[in-house]
Amino acid sequence: MLSPREAVRMLPSYHPPLGGRDGLRLDFNENTIGCSPRVLNCLRHVGMEQLARYPEREPVEAAVADFFGIAASQLLLTNGVDEAIHLLCQTHLEPGDEALIVVPTYSMYRIYIMATGAQIIAIPAGKGFCFPTDEVCNCITPRTRLIAIANPNNPTGTVAPQQDLLRLAASAPDSAILVDEAYFEFYGQTLLPKCREFPNLFVARTFSKAYGLAGLRIGALIGNTDQIHSVRRVSSPYNVNAVALACLPEAIADQTYIQHYVNEIRESRTRLEQALEASGIYFWPSEANFVLARVRSTAFIEQMRRRGILIRDRSNDQGCEGCVRITLGPRAHTDRLLAALQETLEELGMTQEQGASPA
Amino acid sequence: MLSPREAVRMLPSYHPPLGGRDGLRLDFNENTIGCSPRVLNCLRHVGMEQLARYPEREPVEAAVADFFGIAASQLLLTNGVDEAIHLLCQTHLEPGDEALIVVPTYSMYRIYIMATGAQIIAIPAGKGFCFPTDEVCNCITPRTRLIAIANPNNPTGTVAPQQDLLRLAASAPDSAILVDEAYFEFYGQTLLPKCREFPNLFVARTFSKAYGLAGLRIGALIGNTDQIHSVRRVSSPYNVNAVALACLPEAIADQTYIQHYVNEIRESRTRLEQALEASGIYFWPSEANFVLARVRSTAFIEQMRRRGILIRDRSNDQGCEGCVRITLGPRAHTDRLLAALQETLEELGMTQEQGASPA
Numbered sequence: 001m002l003s004p005r006e007a008v009r010m011l012p013s014y015h016p017p018l019g020g021r022d023g024l025r026l027d028f029n030e031n032t033i034g035c036s037p038r039v040l041n042c043l044r045h046v047g048m049e050q051l052a053r054y055p056e057r058e059p060v061e062a063a064v065a066d067f068f069g070i071a072a073s074q075l076l077l078t079n080g081v082d083e084a085i086h087l088l089c090q091t092h093l094e095p096g097d098e099a100l101i102v103v104p105t106y107s108m109y110r111i112y113i114m115a116t117g118a119q120i121i122a123i124p125a126g127k128g129f130c131f132p133t134d135e136v137c138n139c140i141t142p143r144t145r146l147i148a149i150a151n152p153n154n155p156t157g158t159v160a161p162q163q164d165l166l167r168l169a170a171s172a173p174d175s176a177i178l179v180d181e182a183y184f185e186f187y188g189q190t191l192l193p194k195c196r197e198f199p200n201l202f203v204a205r206t207f208s209k210a211y212g213l214a215g216l217r218i219g220a221l222i223g224n225t226d227q228i229h230s231v232r233r234v235s236s237p238y239n240v241n242a243v244a245l246a247c248l249p250e251a252i253a254d255q256t257y258i259q260h261y262v263n264e265i266r267e268s269r270t271r272l273e274q275a276l277e278a279s280g281i282y283f284w285p286s287e288a289n290f291v292l293a294r295v296r297s298t299a300f301i302e303q304m305r306r307r308g309i310l311i312r313d314r315s316n317d318q319g320c321e322g323c324v325r326i327t328l329g330p331r332a333h334t335d336r337l338l339a340a341l342q343e344t345l346e347e348l349g350m351t352q353e354q355g356a357s358p359a
Numbered sequence: 360m361l362s363p364r365e366a367v368r369m370l371p372s373y374h375p376p377l378g379g380r381d382g383l384r385l386d387f388n389e390n391t392i393g394c395s396p397r398v399l400n401c402l403r404h405v406g407m408e409q410l411a412r413y414p415e416r417e418p419v420e421a422a423v424a425d426f427f428g429i430a431a432s433q434l435l436l437t438n439g440v441d442e443a444i445h446l447l448c449q450t451h452l453e454p455g456d457e458a459l460i461v462v463p464t465y466s467m468y469r470i471y472i473m474a475t476g477a478q479i480i481a482i483p484a485g486k487g488f489c490f491p492t493d494e495v496c497n498c499i500t501p502r503t504r505l506i507a508i509a510n511p512n513n514p515t516g517t518v519a520p521q522q523d524l525l526r527l528a529a530s531a532p533d534s535a536i537l538v539d540e541a542y543f544e545f546y547g548q549t550l551l552p553k554c555r556e557f558p559n560l561f562v563a564r565t566f567s568k569a570y571g572l573a574g575l576r577i578g579a580l581i582g583n584t585d586q587i588h589s590v591r592r593v594s595s596p597y598n599v600n601a602v603a604l605a606c607l608p609e610a611i612a613d614q615t616y617i618q619h620y621v622n623e624i625r626e627s628r629t630r631l632e633q634a635l636e637a638s639g640i641y642f643w644p645s646e647a648n649f650v651l652a653r654v655r656s657t658a659f660i661e662q663m664r665r666r667g668i669l670i671r672d673r674s675n676d677q678g679c680e681g682c683v684r685i686t687l688g689p690r691a692h693t694d695r696l697l698a699a700l701q702e703t704l705e706e707l708g709m710t711q712e713q714g715a716s717p718a
Binding site for chain 1: 360361362363364366367368370372373374375380384387389390391392393394398399402403405406407408409410411412413414438439441442445449450451452453454467470474476532533534535558559567571572573574575576586589590592593595596597598599600601602603606
């Protein structure tokens with residue numbers, strides 16, 4: 001009787017909603033107004049030949065590397081960041097190894113680590129979800145082969161100091177250090193230039209968030225040339241689709257669009273944080289395109305949905321009891337969000353006194 | 360010093376040309392005239408929202424399952440067949456396990472099997488590349504966890520009898536049996552309906568070949584519901600891009616296009632096989648959209664390229680010394696192919712006497 005490997009039998013199921021998301025979708029940290037119009041124009045010119053031929057990743061890899069200011073040999077384009085994580089886990093982890101994550105964090109680290117049969121060491125974040133650098137360093141053993149960190153972190157929006165991440169990289173030279181910068185554009189700080197200096201440092205980027213291309217599935221894994229060469233061996237040469245490859249150079253070229261969008265999101269972030277503060281709802285100051293807030297009400301999400309706003313329940317994440325994650329859109333979407341928020345708080349009788357208790 | 364797992368260090372490099380393929384591309388078994396025009400029309404209507412949102416695989420999975428006459432729970436859409444192979448290997452193989460393949464065959468089986476740390480048992484095909492059923496059965500041990508078979512096989516174009524494949528499935532109930540039917544449409548026989556009866560049988564399909572959608576990256580893994588559930592756990596929920604999902608239902612709907620295309624390819628296959636026979640070039644009768652021929656000349660590929668025709672050198676595959684693989688296109692492309700072939704044979708002085716020696 002065929003049965004999967006024990007590591008696969010033990011995997012948690014990750015099954016986000018894959019349909020029926022009607023309303024203003026502030027639940028997946030997507031770009032709610034879409035990509036640069038120049039990308040859409042590019043899509044309109046994709047021809048029959050590009051659909052019929054196996055995609056040719058290398059010229060676009062060179063263009064993206066150039067944009068990042070690194071060598072093409074330091075970069076692997078991937079089928080979204082998920083594939084970057086998957087390939088990095090497969091390159092470095094096997095049964096008997098240990099992988100460190102700081103929780104709460106992005107769910108897929110756990111799944112791809114566990115699928116290899118390696119053991120997860122989950123270290124709780126500190127007070128205010130601060131990055132517990134000392135605790136992580138103390139958990140490094142000779143069996144540690146991967147430390148995966150989202151920075152800014154999801155679902156908290158918090159960040160780890162760059163010096164702390166580099167200290168980790170120096171403390172665990174036999175371990176891959178993945179710094180997942182999916183939300184980089186909303187934060188502005190990156191460890192990308194450090195990949196040459198720290199041969200065990202990997203940075204992941206995505207075009208799903210600020211660039212508004214989640215549907216196309218394009219991520220990038222960046223690291224030392226030799227290390228990326230190893231990861232590339234486990235990857236299909238045709239992992240990124242031809243439409244993504246056709247559109248990506250245009251997406252990168254339109255930085256005016258990205259800058260404008262990011263500025264609007266940052267303004268929306270301030271507005272939402274001020275509204276939460278005024279209502280006495282506890283939240284964690286965010287460096288990403290979302291805010292995690294402790295609403296302490298099971299009816300909150302449903303009340304927001306009735307008002308046409310989808311937000312994400314994060315109450316099952318460690319330390320996130322009663323929390324929701326709210327994605328930020330540009331100005332007009334934030335107007336709708338704040339109006340629905342106000343109505344919901346009134347309807348649920350969530351006065352300042354109730355909400356203001358410490359997290 | 361960070362170093363990848365030993366299994367990854369031992370991986371062979373698979374590095375097909377990823378650019379610079381100018382000419383009539385008969386080297387990758389692609390559809391040389393492209394997909395149904397209805398698919399291109401569908402692509403033209405993909406909107407900003409579909410690009411910006413995470414793709415929603417499930418409704419399209421249901422439509423494809425319906426087309427195949429199976430339950431949606433029996434099917435996983437994948438990022439090309441490569442990902443189906445990758446996920447199946449990761450679900451069932453780990454160090455200490457054995458995986459059987461019959462060589463020569465599709466290169467990626469070896470890579471994804473080896474990446475898990477499992478041991479490859481490579482069984483040479485029989486005379487005329489016939490499927491060595493008895494030899495495969497004799498290699499099954501309690502450690503066998505995967506048997507991967509391309510049917511029709513690549514690069515040979517030969518097929519294994521269905522009864523033999525089912526005999527394997529019955530002989531190795533603890534092992535996953537992958538029957539990769541990437542070239543099904545050109546052959547016409549499938550084991551897909553047997554997936555219910557044989558709970559260890561998996562069938563892979565692709566939309567890269569007959570459907571002309573290699574650029575979009577869409578494959579499917581079909582099997583018993585419980586087994587597919589296990590494979591799905593290792594997969595990203597967003598593995599297939601939104602453009603592929605938008606176009607796939609239309610691609611499936613236009614069976615008139617597929618039937619017409621397949622008929623032309625079969626006619627071209629007969630024409631090429633007759634031309635090879637007339638020239639005394641040894642070839643293996645094919646059930647796929649390509650023909651493997653023993654040209655015994657290193658100059659042959661270059662001479663064809665000079666005439667604008669790209670074909671693939673397969674001389675490094677086991678038992679394929681001096682062989683090239685020629686992809687079939689429809690009528691007009693076959694006219695060009697046969698003209699270039701005739702000129703090349705004359706230029707190289709490959710008379711009937713030289714070529715007709717046994718393979």
